[in-house]
Amino acid sequence: MKLLRAITVLLALVALVMAAGYQPVLGQAATIKVGVIIPLTGPVGVSGQAMQKGYTLALDEINQNPPLGRKVELVIEDDRGDPPTAAAAFLKLVNRDRIDILVGGLQSATSIAVGAQVLQRPILMAWTGAAFPGFETMLKDADWFFHYHPWQYNNADSTWRFIRSTGAKTATLAVEDGPFGSSAIVESGAFARNHGITITSTETFKTGSPDLTPLLTKAKGANADVFVLVGFDQDVVPVATQARQVGFSPKLILAAPPSWPVGFEKLAAGNNMAGMALWTAENGHPASRTFVRRYRERFNEEPTSYWAPLAYTNLITVADAIRRAGSLDLAALTRAMKATDYEGPIGMRLTFKRSIQGQNQGFTRLIAFQWQNGKQVVVWPQEVAGGRLVYPALYR
Amino acid sequence: MLIFGVLRSGLYSLASVGLALSVGVIGIVNFAHGEFLMLGAYMGYWLFASYGVDPLAAIPLGAAGIFLIGSLTYRSAIQRVLRAPELNQMLLTFGISIFLQNLAIILWTGDPRVATVSYKATAVSLGPFTVGLPQLLVFAVAMTLTLSLYAVLGRTRIGKAMRAVAQNRLGASLLGIEVDRVYLLAFGLSTALAGTAGLMITLQLSVSPFIGLLYTLKAFAIIVIAGLGNINGVIYASLVLGLSEAFVEFYVPQGGGWAEGVFFLLILLVLLVRPQGLFK
Amino acid sequence: MSGRQAVQVLALAVVLVAAVAFPFWANRTQPYYLQIAINIISFAILALSWDMLARTGQLSLAHAAFYGLGAYTSALVTTRMGLPIFLGMLLGSLVAVVVAAGLGMLTLRLRGIYFAIGTLAFSETLRVVTNQLRFTGGATGLVVPPLLGGQRVPQYLLILAVLLLAVVVSWMVNRSRWHFAFTAIRTNEAVAGAMGVDVVRFKVLAFMISAFFAGITGAYYAHVFLFISPIEVYSLAVSVGALVAPIFGGLYTTAGPILGAVVLRVGEEILRSTVQRGYPIIYGLILALVILYMPRGLIGVWASVKSGLATGRKETREPAGP
Known part of the structure; x- marks a missing residue:
């Protein structure tokens, strides 16, 4: 018992000393506080956690050469995918943590809840998420709002542009019945027409359904050149396998899930399926390769979604803007952000331009890749392609 | 279309017969039923990914594993609310469901994983039709297990004990049946069946911590259509659900989005018109 | 009025004044607390309205509807x-x-778990329909104009007023002859009918009162957070949340659901900002433990502590179940 007490006292002393040693470091210069609002739990928690890893990598790098000689500190808030929580999280960041800059963002509902609050208390908002154009309209006059993710219409434009590049004339659209898929229906008609493609039929399905054979049988009957699937990672496996089972072999199956299931590369039936994404881990760009390597070293796993490099890009460019602005003044920061010209792991140049309604839009284009023998080979656009599209693809 | 509907109903009946057992024998409506299915699916995935065990061959081990977890859940939690109001029972299983799902997220991350079984995309011909081999195997396994459960309930001593307990708990205990043991067995079996359905999902699809809810809801629909606690009606009810879904998906334009509505409407109508179920 | 009652009235008045004065202080110095308060109050109204329905023995999973x-x-x-x-x-x-x-009339015959599943199915059907229709904005959702110019102080006062109304209604239900009717229906519907309680009328009335408050809270949510979509407002999480708080706080009372809502939301907020990723596990665990060891909720614990102090023996009465 005596021994135990002695150890406790000792430990307490060590802790005290460590705390005392820590104090002066804090005292040197106040840190630059960057608030992060992302979903770490709930249905899209996976993507938010990938973002958190991207931020961690960026932070390590930034603090090796701190902007303005002040270390950057992240204050991460989990919004749970819940708008009331997201609104409260923002107010906590501004009010209690006194953040200098706000980054993060994934879903539309939470983004809108946060955006409404930022409108009342302007701060530099370097936002990664939300593709819903309603959010763009809401912040259309906000000079301090920088949006990294492509809008829905950008996604649709890229998708149909790519399909036209294959020489296809007709397409069947299959979308999940949630916001993700439905947005594709809204945008696709006009873009497909503009690019000279006829959508022969549109089908909806419930994401996660174990059996998509009725849908695929219908698509087989429609007999279009390309089958476009707008669903989630869990839907690509039934599409790949069940398409074979019903003998459905269009010239191309194109899927656009935010990420692909672990192990999909080993699925023989998935070979030659194509995908649309902002980024893939097989991206040949040197900055992307470096990012993937560092991600593996740091977290001992593969980056599976584009949210990690997007978050990385988000924080790196913000730190860069702070350096160029030379202060944390909102007007100076906004000017510096507008001058951003960065080519990083996403593999495309990032600059901010006006979009249909918004002031500062970052990425506007997706890339297309095709699964070829277990690898995601980038096939479009030409300037970043790492291989040729197999078209018509062999699905048998 | 008929054949797709029928094949799909196999998985449905396997996923829901366990819930029917738990409702019928113990009177517990388990909102965490789908989570046991999810655990089974992960068990199948890891056995395949680490040791190359085919999900079909993993059935005995997987079922036994989930049986253990289920029994543990029964002993540590369910057992204590047997006499509590239904509301508390429901909420307890909600708690268990949240707990298990988030445990899975922490243990295995939220990324879906695919077990790349070699015959995942293989098709076989059945007369004029072509169907997926995995679907056919899953259907066969599901029917075998469901029918053997019926046989166990109908023929063996333990099965008769279960039915006796289901009908009259007090009477059964007067006859010398150890009610508590029967409950434990029934709950364990119920979760093991869900776990086996999970293994079948590994065979056919991908695995993630979020797959549970969909099957919990489908299982609810099926046991309501069958009549709560009516274990024998599960196969027919699964057929009704599987077929109606497949037909709506195929014949209605943009039917996939409506299929779900059809199934909930079906539950509501059955409850309003024939609360004892269609097959009782 | 006895001395004790006077103290109670005074305490109530102090709480009320503090609640009304709170936003004027918070808005300047702590808008974060103001937001949390709005979130808590909305949740409390939802919980209380669910409880009022549950008093007639109807365990609804249709609150999201x-x-x-x-x-x-x-x-x-x-x-x-x-x-x-x-x-x-x-x-x-x-x-x-x-x-x-309408739903109340249709589901009159259903009891317990049948009722729960039926109402769940109803709620999900509405979600699918809203999801599929064009004029509702479909699955992509709708952007909604802000209430009171988006100012949090008047927004707070409005939702506080709704809560007060709900409290008054709930209190009246529990103090009038309605209480007898509700309890009788919950305990044994057939006997209640035989005793001359108009079962249909009270069950449907309870449904309507409950839906009124759930509906107004939903509308409030839309105009405060400015965006709605079917998967969010018709989410099962809304229905489950509405029943978790009353059970946690104490069923069939006015204070219980409110207390449950406050403790749960505050706890969640603290867990969220301290534990970050793993907290839903803790949440699930707490839920299970409360059911196992505190079947009458926080109010029940309080009551047994009080009666334990008063009489020197522990009360072990089970809650009057449906």
């Missing part, structure tokens, strides 16, 4: 028809009430 109906009706009439927001919110709750009356 009324919440969603309120949100969607108000959002649609204000955006598509340009009606003022207050009118929209009122219409939203009225639609919820009318639908509740």
Whole structure:
């Protein structure tokens, strides 16, 4: 018992000393506080956690050469995918943590809840998420709002542009019945027409359904050149396998899930399926390769979604803007952000331009890749392609 | 279309017969039923990914594993609310469901994983039709297990004990049946069946911590259509659900989005018109 | 009025004044607390309205349906028809009430778990329909105009007023002869009927009152957070949340659901900002433990502590179950 007490006292002393040693470091210069609002739990928690890893990598790098000689500190808030929580999280960041800059963002509902609050208390908002154009309209006059993710219409434009590049004339659209898929229906008609493609039929399905054979049988009957699937990672496996089972072999199956299931590369039936994404881990760009390597070293796993490099890009460019602005003044920061010209792991140049309604839009284009023998080979656009599209693809 | 509907109903009946057992024998409506299915699916995935065990061959081990977890859940939690109001029972299983799902997220991350079984995309011909081999195997396994459960309930001593307990708990205990043991067995079996359905999902699809809810809801629909606690009606009810879904998906334009509505409407109508179920 | 009652009234008045004065202080120095308070109050109204229905033995999983109906009706009439927001919110709750009356009539025969599953199915059907239709904005959702110019102080006062109304209604239900009717129906419907209680009338009335508050809270949500979509407002999480708080706090009381809502939301907020990723596990665990060891909720614990002090022996009465 005596021994135990002695150890406790000792430990307490060590802790005290460590705390005392820590104090002066804090005292040197106040840190630059960057608030992060992302979903770490709930249905899209996976993507938010990938973002958190991207931020961690960026932070390590930034603090090796701190902007303005002040270390950057992240204050991460989990919004749970819940708008009331997201609104409260923002107010906590501004009010209690006194953040200098706000980054993060994934879903539309939470983004809108946060955006409404930022409108009342302007701060530099370097936002990664939300593709819903309603959010763009809401912040259309906000000079301090920088949006990294492509809008829905950008996604649709890229998708149909790519399909036209294959020489296809007709397409069947299959979308999940949630916001993700439905947005594709809204945008696709006009873009497909503009690019000279006829959508022969549109089908909806419930994401996660174990059996998509009725849908695929219908698509087989429609007999279009390309089958476009707008669903989630869990839907690509039934599409790949069940398409074979019903003998459905269009010239191309194109899927656009935010990420692909672990192990999909080993699925023989998935070979030659194509995908649309902002980024893939097989991206040949040197900055992307470096990012993937560092991600593996740091977290001992593969980056599976584009949210990690997007978050990385988000924080790196913000730190860069702070350096160029030379202060944390909102007007100076906004000017510096507008001058951003960065080519990083996403593999495309990032600059901010006006979009249909918004002031500062970052990425506007997706890339297309095709699964070829277990690898995601980038096939479009030409300037970043790492291989040729197999078209018509062999699905048998 | 008929054949797709029928094949799909196999998985449905396997996923829901366990819930029917738990409702019928113990009177517990388990909102965490789908989570046991999810655990089974992960068990199948890891056995395949680490040791190359085919999900079909993993059935005995997987079922036994989930049986253990289920029994543990029964002993540590369910057992204590047997006499509590239904509301508390429901909420307890909600708690268990949240707990298990988030445990899975922490243990295995939220990324879906695919077990790349070699015959995942293989098709076989059945007369004029072509169907997926995995679907056919899953259907066969599901029917075998469901029918053997019926046989166990109908023929063996333990099965008769279960039915006796289901009908009259007090009477059964007067006859010398150890009610508590029967409950434990029934709950364990119920979760093991869900776990086996999970293994079948590994065979056919991908695995993630979020797959549970969909099957919990489908299982609810099926046991309501069958009549709560009516274990024998599960196969027919699964057929009704599987077929109606497949037909709506195929014949209605943009039917996939409506299929779900059809199934909930079906539950509501059955409850309003024939609360004892269609097959009782 | 006895001395004790005077103290109670005084305490109530102090709480009320503090609640009304709170936003004027918080808005300047701590808008974060103001937001949390709004979130808690909305949740408390939802919980209390669920409890009022549960008092008649109807365990609803359809709260999301009324919440969603309120949100969607108000959002649609204000955006598509340009009606003022207050009118929209009122219409939203009225639609919820009318639908509740219909659903209440239909589900009269269902008990316990049948009722729960039936109401769940109803709520999910509404979600699918809203999801599929074009004029509701479909699955992509709707952007909604802000209530009271988006100012949090008046928004807070409004939702506080709704909570007070709910408290008064709940209190009246529990103090009048309705209490007897509700309890009788919950305990044994057949006996209640035989004793001359108009079972149909009270069950449907409870449904309507409950839906009114759920509907207005849903409409409020829409105009405060400015965006709604079917998967969010018709979410099973809304229905489950509405029943977790009363059970946690103490069923069939006015204070219980409110207490449950406050403790759960505050706890969640603390867990969220301290534990970050793993906290839903803790949440699930707490839920299970409360059911296992505190079947009468926080109010029940309080009551048994008090009676234990008063009489020197522990009370072990089971809650009056449905």
